[in-house]
Amino acid sequence: MTPLSSQSRPIRVSLAIALMGAAVAHAHFQELIPSTDIVDAASGNALTLEMRFTHPMEGGPLMAMGEPVQVGVLSPGGREDLKSSLREQVIDGKGTYRLDYRIKQPGDYVFYLEPAPYWEQAERAMIVHYTKVVVDAFGAEEGWDSDVGLPVEIEPLVRPYGLWAGNLFQGIVKRDGKPVPFAEVEVEWRNDGSITPPADPYITQVIKADANGVFSYAMPRAGWWGFAALLEGDEPMKNPDGEQVPVELGALIWIYTREMR
Template identity: 40%
Template structure:
């Protein structure tokens, strides 16, 4: 599914500008923690680079945590009851979103998985569903960060998404029902406006200015094995969305783009 709407502007003879990429955000400030504690997660469907129009979210289909038991094996915890509906303010509007406060106490990896309800995009007359992962690590003990979870649409990291220096590359493999997706189209976007969790809003001013609109949403493609590589030029959060890779192609009688999203964070060397 394309994320650029040009038709109306062209019909009206206006200068067309690209729409920002849709990204499902599951945000907590830090991904690499020295010790456990209560995590505050903001769950927002938005446009990360410009913090522009924020889409209304319905109750997700699933929200859960995959962490490690004492023996190192994965453990799944349903987090649906932790979701709290909120209003989130972008730079242009206020949209329906969610937040959750989740305790993480054990060492190792904590993989948050969100399966949102499909979102109806009126301008495209189609639905978008972005199945999203964000991985938090406690105390540096590695766990199951690079193992697939069996999601319909999934990006499995090939580099630790919580332990990336600025200038590192991030690699991932795009899966559809567990199978690699050759040539998958992936949008990459920088979280340019800081999420102010207590204010339930994005910061008004972004960290950087793009020299031209094409820089705001990067587009890359996976190779024949579904693997992609992207260099991280700046510290902060980066989102990767593999478009339309899931097996479900229709919802409520309309086209569905079932996307896979993962968030990673780059950190400056000091």
Template identity: 35%
Template structure:
């Protein structure tokens, strides 16, 4: 508890970024009905307020895990330009082969991104989830990243108005006192035009929504609205330096919430 309170106090003392950087692994749907190749777009963006698009280099790794087996998807990636509400930036489109029933865990290990305004590098190790035929196979398992968030609720099937709980790990061990920024995908990418849709809601007046992990690495969040939600554990990874500058190695996860009808 002492560690948690110290981390929380430090987070309050530090100057806050108004809105969060988030690497997206965007698919139109998370529940896949028919077998085939599912289009995906990788975009480094501020989707809550349809803000600045950051140029994304070709990732170090891009793969999918299904039934515990890893399939490399780097060869599916093609460079594109994505247009947000403020600017245009480099992004990628690719595809995920979804055939058999079960979970498909998308994983991206990007190149570190230099954020000039903060004079630091950012590397967001990102996971997103697809499922076919409602069979649970992989969503609850670590994938072995340097840092990652393990979902404790099925990430493709969260009920809006319920809670989501995750656990932050680094080198397989829980991270206490991690600052987790929470992002709603208020604007979504259009798969045909490579441009952003109009935001569905306005961003929070107080800036980024933040949670702090407890002594065992757990955090929970009440999900107020249907749609895509992202969680980024800032600086939770073991790597802290890149090319002589500070590196924030973040764990990112995306979930999908639904309204009861």
């Protein structure tokens, strides 16, 4: 395998040749899914956001989430800490989180999540996926491209709501506020059970950003799409056994598309 730069290489531990035929480790995605991406008079001003760590195209399994480090929203009213609104819910024996939020005024609401680091034994790495999703409220359509200021982040170049299936989404992969050249981006559709991937490469789409950190992807089906730019952490982190191990940093954004009918 050709080595990638340390800025854009996702952390994957190679299996020994003797383990030929072993299952491929599929992509992890931190989900941050609102009950709607567009709030209007018909939907009302109440939102529920679900937080799960899983394999969205495969429909699971769930990985247990620890208590998030931070969760919040950038809105017309400024930055709001929502951690006190978190509610843990156990699904299939695994911890997940949710929160209820009430929209206060028209504008775009950029919800964001920093989960607790997750120890992935198979990859011998800690995983931290900084995740965000944008909800438009009452047609204001302002603020959707605001950066949260996360260590790694995707800045949308296309308004991330009001999209049809087949539309092209573009974003800039950033680290410490600066574009990451040639970053690798994994893409998965949140499967509703209607699609069975015919082979492993269909589960996770893989694209690379250009020299300016810009990537593009045309979403072929209606539903939620996750974009995850995976970068290597600068510093190792202790795993649950106290060992210093590499860190996979993920910059994630979720986008919803609808069929044109």
